[in-house]
Each structure stands twice: as C-alpha cells, then as structure tokens.
Amino acid sequence: RKEVEQDPGPFNVPEGATVAFNCTYSNSASQSFFWYRQDCRKEPKLLMSVYSSGNEDGRFTAQLNRASQYISLLIRDSKLSDSATYLCVVNRGYGGSQGNLIFGKGTKLSVKP
C-alpha cells in the first residue's frame, strides 16, 4: 500500500460545483495531517490542517477518520481560482521523523466557467 494515496483525477467541474477529494494513508503512527494546494510549477501552499473533529474554513471542509486512515477535503461553490493540484500530506509520525512530510501525488482540479 502506498504511504499516501489519492484519487488520481483530474477532476473537471463547472464553477459553483461541489467537489470532494479523498486520501488514505498507511502509517497509523502519523499525527499531523494537511491539505496543501500546488499551482503549476509552484511551491506547495498550506490550505488547511486536518483534525479528528473535522474543520471548516469558508468553502473548504476537511475530515479525518483515524480508524480508517482516511482524509477528505470538500470544496463547495468552486471558483475558477480553485483550479490547482490538491496534495494530501501526512507526517511520518514517530520520533525524529515527526517533521518529515509524506506527500500524495495530488489530484488535479480544473474549474471551468
């Protein structure tokens, strides 16, 4: 099983659509979970951290299910500017490796007018 696995995409959606991304991770010791977005040939930028209780930031909602080792991201009322690759990111979780981030390959989202 890959360390972090995401829907391969691409997702092509019209403006205003709701889109959901899913991610699974293999290391049960992981403690920190994030969604980053990456525009073409740019650096990853933090979108939001993900907590067990779930968290929401405007149009974005993230959920974490530790038992299933599953993370999700929901984008409501998608905008053209949401077009990017969405990266599921997990830390390695143990000892000195807590800071080492493991990235999924990302899911590309294209929002069309």
Place this chain on the structure above:
Amino acid sequence: EPEVTQTPSHQVTQMGQEVILRCVPISNHLYFYWYRQILGQKVEFLVSFYNNEISEKSEIFDDQFSVERPDGSNFTLKIRSTKLEDSAMYFCASSESTGRIQYFGAGTRLSVL
C-alpha cells in the same frame, strides 16, 4: 507575512559540477527541511535539520548531498557532483517545531545538462 526565500530560482549546471542551493527560513523557525519534486512526480522528503544537525534523511539523501547552516539566517543544500537525475525542483521549508505546519519557499529549479 514572513516567508521562506530561496535562491536562485533556476540553476543550470553541467553533470559532475557542484551546486549550492540557498534558503532563508522564516526567522523564528527552528526546524528546516529540503524536499525535491521531479517533474510530474510527487514531492519527496530529503532531509530535516534542527539544532545545527541533521535530524533525519531519506534514502535519496546520499553522500553526494550535504546541508549546512553557515550563519544565523541561511540554510544550504549542496550537491557535490550532480547527475542528470538530480534535475528537479528543490523546495526548502521551515517550521516552528516538529510536527507543526511547514512553510515552503518558491523553490529552485535545478537543470543538470
């Protein structure tokens, strides 16, 4: 807003040459990281650095690679003898503490000819 800065933005070098990629982490951050992303692939962890020493390194980070914090602000990645397969985007990141959010620089695109 504080940011991680990287120089140069693009480095072209001949195979076998040494390159030094430079990073200035966010000033109050204590943990520093290097990642790389080969075109079309996922972001991969290279090395983490804390308290003037390497905390952890991946199997990619072999003897050709080294990191240094030569002064109070810079954090460098040196590749001693570049290979064609070292061509990638190299991202520097920093965080306040391990397991916390990592902020990424804009990256250095390394092209080995």
